[in-house]
Amino acid sequence: MKEIKKIKEVQIKRAQILDLTRDFFKKRGFLEVQTPILTKDISTEPYIDPVPVKFFDDKNKIYRGYLITSPEYSLKKLLALDFDKIFEITKAFRQKEALGGLHNPEFTILEWYRTHADYRHIMKDTEELVYDLVKKLHHHPYFFYQRQKIDVSLPWLRISVKQAFKKYARINLDKTRNLQYLETIIKQRGYKNLRFAQNLFSPCPSGRRGSARNRVDPARGGADLSAQTNWNDLFYLIFLNEIEPQLPKDKAIILYDYPLPQAALAKRKNKKSFYAERFETYIGGMEISNAFSELLDWREQLKRLKEDQKLRKRLKKEFINIDKTFIQALKLGIPASGGNALGIDRLQMLLLDIKDIDELLPFPARKIFN
Amino acid sequence: MVSTSDFEKGMVIKMDNDPWQIVDFQFVHPGKGSAFVRMTLKNLKTNKVLEKSFKSGERFEEIEFEYKKAIYLYKDRKNTVFNLKKDGQRVSLPLENVENEVAYLKEQSVVDLIYIGGELNGLNIPKKVALKVIEASPAIKGDTVTGSTKTVTLETGLKINTPIFIKEGEMILVNTETGEYAGRT
Numbered sequence: 001m002k003e004i005k006k007i008k009e010v011q012i013k014r015a016q017i018l019d020l021t022r023d024f025f026k027k028r029g030f031l032e033v034q035t036p037i038l039t040k041d042i043s044t045e046p047y048i049d050p051v052p053v054k055f056f057d058d059k060n061k062i063y064r065g066y067l068i069t070s071p072e073y074s075l076k077k078l079l080a081l082d083f084d085k086i087f088e089i090t091k092a093f094r095q096k097e098a099l100g101g102l103h104n105p106e107f108t109i110l111e112w113y114r115t116h117a118d119y120r121h122i123m124k125d126t127e128e129l130v131y132d133l134v135k136k137l138h139h140h141p142y143f144f145y146q147r148q149k150i151d152v153s154l155p156w157l158r159i160s161v162k163q164a165f166k167k168y169a170r171i172n173l174d175k176t177r178n179l180q181y182l183e184t185i186i187k188q189r190g191y192k193n194l195r196f197a198q199n200l201f202s203p204c205p206s207g208r209r210g211s212a213r214n215r216v217d218p219a220r221g222g223a224d225l226s227a228q229t230n231w232n233d234l235f236y237l238i239f240l241n242e243i244e245p246q247l248p249k250d251k252a253i254i255l256y257d258y259p260l261p262q263a264a265l266a267k268r269k270n271k272k273s274f275y276a277e278r279f280e281t282y283i284g285g286m287e288i289s290n291a292f293s294e295l296l297d298w299r300e301q302l303k304r305l306k307e308d309q310k311l312r313k314r315l316k317k318e319f320i321n322i323d324k325t326f327i328q329a330l331k332l333g334i335p336a337s338g339g340n341a342l343g344i345d346r347l348q349m350l351l352l353d354i355k356d357i358d359e360l361l362p363f364p365a366r367k368i369f370n
Numbered sequence: 371m372v373s374t375s376d377f378e379k380g381m382v383i384k385m386d387n388d389p390w391q392i393v394d395f396q397f398v399h400p401g402k403g404s405a406f407v408r409m410t411l412k413n414l415k416t417n418k419v420l421e422k423s424f425k426s427g428e429r430f431e432e433i434e435f436e437y438k439k440a441i442y443l444y445k446d447r448k449n450t451v452f453n454l455k456k457d458g459q460r461v462s463l464p465l466e467n468v469e470n471e472v473a474y475l476k477e478q479s480v481v482d483l484i485y486i487g488g489e490l491n492g493l494n495i496p497k498k499v500a501l502k503v504i505e506a507s508p509a510i511k512g513d514t515v516t517g518s519t520k521t522v523t524l525e526t527g528l529k530i531n532t533p534i535f536i537k538e539g540e541m542i543l544v545n546t547e548t549g550e551y552a553g554r555t
Contacts, residue, residue, distance in 0.1 A: 048401050097405070098397035232403035233425060240398065240406055240423035262402050290401070 007362055013137075014348050014360070018089060020136055021110060021344070024129050030085040030112060035074030037091055041323030042066040043073065044308035045264060046315055047232075049096040051105070067093035070341055071111050072265070073326045076294065079113055079337055080329035087112035089344065099366040100358045102286070102346065106365060107357075113339035118267075118293040119277045122338040123254050126281055126289060127156045130252060130347070137351055145350050148249050150284045157253045161262075162275070164255060169242040173259060177274050179227045182234050191237060229311065231261050244285065252283045264304055266292035281342070288347050291340035298330035372432045374407045374424060382414065382435035382486065389414040389433050389486050397426065414486060437482040437494065442475045452483060452493075461490055468492060473528045474499045474546050498543050500555045501525055506538045 022032060040063075042050050050066040057063065068074075070092050078086055089110050097103045114121055134143055134152045142151040165173040176182040247253060256279035257269065263276035277293035295301055305322045312320065349360050358364040372383065374395075381392045394410040405426035412419050414435075440452040440461070449462040450472050461483070465472065471493055475481065482494040505523035519531040524544070532551040536542060543552040 045401070047399075047403055047405075094399075097399045101396045103397070103399065229404075236400055236403045236406055237423070237425065240408065245421060264402070 010352060010354070010360060011362060013352050017133060017137070017348050017351060018344070020133055021089065021129065024132055025087045025112060028085070028125075030087045031083065033075070033078060033083070033086050033088050035071050035078070035088060035090070037068050037093075038065055039068055039074070040065045041073075041321055041326070043069050044305050044312065044320045044322060045069070046308050046311040046317065048094055049317070050320070051093045051095050052318075069094050070109055072339070072341065073323055075111055075113055075339070076334065076337075077326065077329040079115055079334045080332040084115045085113070099369070100356060100364065102357060104345065104357050104361060104365050108344040110342045110344050111339060113294070113337055115335040115337045117338045118336060119256070119279055119291055119338045122291045122340045123156075123158070123256070123279060126291065126340055126342070127152070127154055127252065127254070130281075130283065133347070133351060143351065143353075145284045145353055146355060148284055150250060150252065150350075152252045152283070156281075157248065157251060159253060159255055160257045160275075161255055161259065162257065164243050164247070165238070168246040169238050171238065174274060176231070176235075176259070179231050179234075182231065186234055186237065191241075226314070228261050229314070235259070235262065244282075247282055247285060249285045252281065255280050255282060263292070264308065265295050265301075267295050283347075283350055286346055286350060288350070289340050289342035292338065294334070294337045294339055296330055296334045296337065298327050301330055302327055371429045373429050374426050376432075377407065377409075380435070382433040383411075383430040384433050385411075385430065388416075389435070390420075391435065393419065398423065414484070414491070433487050434485075435487075436485050438485060440481055440483045440493075442472075442477060442479050442481055444477055445472055452481070454483070455480070463490060463493065471495045471546070473526060474501070474544060476501070476526060495546050497547060498545055498552055500541050500543055501528070503532075503536060503538055503540050503542060506532075506536055506540075508537075 026032065038053060038055075042065075048069050050069050052064065052066055054062055054064045068090075071088050071090050075086060075088060087110065089108065091106055092109045093106050094103075095105055097105065099105065112122075112125065114125070131141060131152050131154055135141060137143070141153045142149055144150070159167075162173045165171045171185060247255075256277075257275040258266070258278040258280075259274055260268065260276055263278040266276035266278040269275045269277060276295075279291050280287055281289040281291075295304070302322070305327075309319065309322070312318070345357055345360055349355070349357060352360070354360050358366055372381070377392055377395050379392055379394060382389050383392065384390070390411040390413055392409055393412050396408050398406045398408050400406070406423045407426050407428075408421065408423045410419065410421050439455040441455065443451045443453055443460075445451070445465055448465055450465055450468055451460060451462045453460055463483075471481075474495055483490055484492045484494060501524040503522045504525050507520060518534055520534050520536075521529050522532050522536055522538075523529050524542075528544075530544060530549060530551055532542060536551075536554075541555040543555055544550070545552040
């Protein structure tokens with residue numbers, strides 16, 4: 001009985017959070033839209049694995065598609081149709097991820113987009129949304145998660161990825177534009193001794209500084225794919241071991257301006273910059289959202305999607321077609337825009353002090369399938 | 371060799387020649403790079419706890435690890451002697467390795483002996499144990515300052531600080547991690 005009561009309490013609170021989220025966006029003039037969960041073409045992102053689906057019509061004709069990994073493409077297609085402020089709360093699906101903990105193959109995602117805006121406007125939306133939810137649910141600008149007090153007072157601490165690397169890992173991220181520099185640091189820090197990075201060192205011949213071999217700059221063309229994959233892995237090795245654990249846990253923070261290999265759909269800061277306008281939100285050390293100043297140049301976007309396909313091939317992953325209607329939408333022209341994808345389940349876990357997503361969902365996948 | 375996908379809580383892996391027990395682990399999927407596994411590891415030699423992230427798929431040498439229930443019999447100047455519950459086999463650990471733990475053990479109490487790679491390596495005792503006070507000076511009349519303490523002797527010979535109201539013959543709880551008084555039973 002106690003268990004049933006708890007499940008019910010959690011579901012009531014989850015609904016309340018959804019209602020408050022909708023109120024927040026509607027009051028600010030956003031239109032709630034509904035886009036397909038079942039689609040033909042899907043994001044080519046190399047490190048996200050979609051769930052393929054096939055189905056038949058009345059004449060037994062077969063159709064093949066996917067469950068969306070995020071509604072991003074559809075929402076951007078709407079921006080091309082003159083929608084200016086839109087949001088959607090929908091289900092998204094990803095596989096080859098853990099069942100339980102912070103992941104469930106089916107999850108609830110909130111995405112919103114603003115035209116005539118960039119990621120700075122989206123930062124403001126994000127902190128105001130969370131502040132609003134915390135104030136309404138907890139009656140203070142703070143709450144407790146796993147006994148940790150978390151303050152979400154405005155404005156949130158903003159720290160660039162470059163500053164974070166400097167402050168917490170004493171690394172000049174600018175210099176990592178050359179992969180060898182990053183590899184040297186990894187070796188120096190003894191990661192290899194601790195068996196951390198054994199598989200990471202590809203037999204990449206020692207290239208000269210700035211040679212194509214070590215180029216990790218996708219937008220410049222001719223970027224070396226193995227250099228890019230290694231760069232991303234080494235980036236995370238440092239990020240997860242040295243930076244994330246040191247990020248303040250007692251407040252919400254915005255980590256912004258990611259290096260190019262980490263920002264596939266984001267707009268580059270300027271033509272020559274190593275950084276793109278992407279930010280992530282961390283609350284109590286948990287990552288809850290990922291946002292961009294949207295990349296709207298169709299040629300640049302198409303080039304990056306083709307790079308994704310090559311990388312997928314290299315990673316021995318399924319081939320995914322490029323969504324031509326998405327490129328067409330970009331060709332139609334979208335005004336400068338910003339958008340965010342926020343994991344609703346994680347936000348609910350934080351606000352309701354729940355450690356495992358399986359305690360949030362009434363029917364978690366781990367229980368359904370095992 | 372085990373891969374990150376074989377991980378289970380309690381498993382012991384070898385890293386830098388030390389046995390590290392997996393206390394907790396969680397897969398992290400950044401979405402913009404390979405998956406990682408974030409682990410809380412405890413060094414079974416030093417008890418040091420670390421949080422580390424490894425790339426998913428990384429391989430480690432597994433070390434066989436098990437607990438065996440045993441009864442504590444006695445200690446002499448060099449050794450502590452136990453009787454395995456399962457087969458009555460008599461085993462011993464050098465006293466110097468387990469001095470801290472043995473200070474809380476009454477004869478005939480049940481403990482978990484730790485076997486790493488098939489060899490007896492140490493013992494686990496409960497976080498809190500109940501022990502009898504065998505010697506305590508009476509509370510001094512008028513000494514009512516809160517927080518004042520006195521030293522008492524417990525049945526294992528261990529001396530600890532308790533509040534002044536604790537009397538000889540009472541059973542008290544002791545936190546075995548901090549060595550501090552943890553309340554009356």
